[in-house]
Amino acid sequence: MKKILLVCAVILGFAFSASAQDSDKPVFKFNEEKHDFGKIPQGTPVTTVFEYTNVGKQPLIVTDVRPTCGCTIADYTKTPVKSGEKGTIKITYNAAVAAPFNKGIVVTSNASIPQKTLNIVGEVVAKSAGTGTK
Template sequence: MKKLMLICAVVLGFAFTASAQTDTKPEFKFNEESHDFGKIPQGKPVTTQFVFTNIGEEPLILTNVQPTCGCTIADYTKTPVKKGDKGIITITYNAAATAPFSKGIVVTSNAKTPQKTLIIKGEVVAAAAAASTR
């Protein structure tokens, strides 16, 4: 009988511990995590916005948004994003050299997944070639 009560107590203890550990951390839900610009004319910077929603309980705070190269500029929501609210990460790519490109942008935050990488890609073509493909 004592063993049965001890087993019940242990199982009950695990159940309470598991229920007390509900994760309330913030979390991203992006509309898209990769953006394809397609063919873009050389010398004309292009911009896109990555919109996200905080689907966690606590406010989501972006601490850094770092492009992986100097040809890309990032701007982002600097205030905490409350549960259910949206934030924006704006990325501008300087289309200087003609060539295909794929660039990563590392987003650091207080989310369950503390680092997330967004991708921009496309192909920079000579200005006359870009006009003829549209």
């Protein structure tokens, strides 16, 4: 019984020391993590900017921003974002196919949670053929 208590105490000690180290790490605070474009016309690319603030103590470094499909292009702040400062992730969606969409963008960084997924959603509507038929 004493061995079990000792093992539990050691495990708790490691857990607390690990969480204390994480408290110094950078932390994302996004203005939004999901953007709804609503209805957009087919063939017209749309862009949104996800703005974030580093609310952690150390500089935040985004190492990769990877859209989950080739129809989405990402650009982002590549310099370290100091504590209290802002950075951006610009996402452009190519609205080529008329259909609803829900796309994820995986952000990798040195933050306390190293991967975060942002989402863009909406519906691409076909341009009318102009034939006058209903």
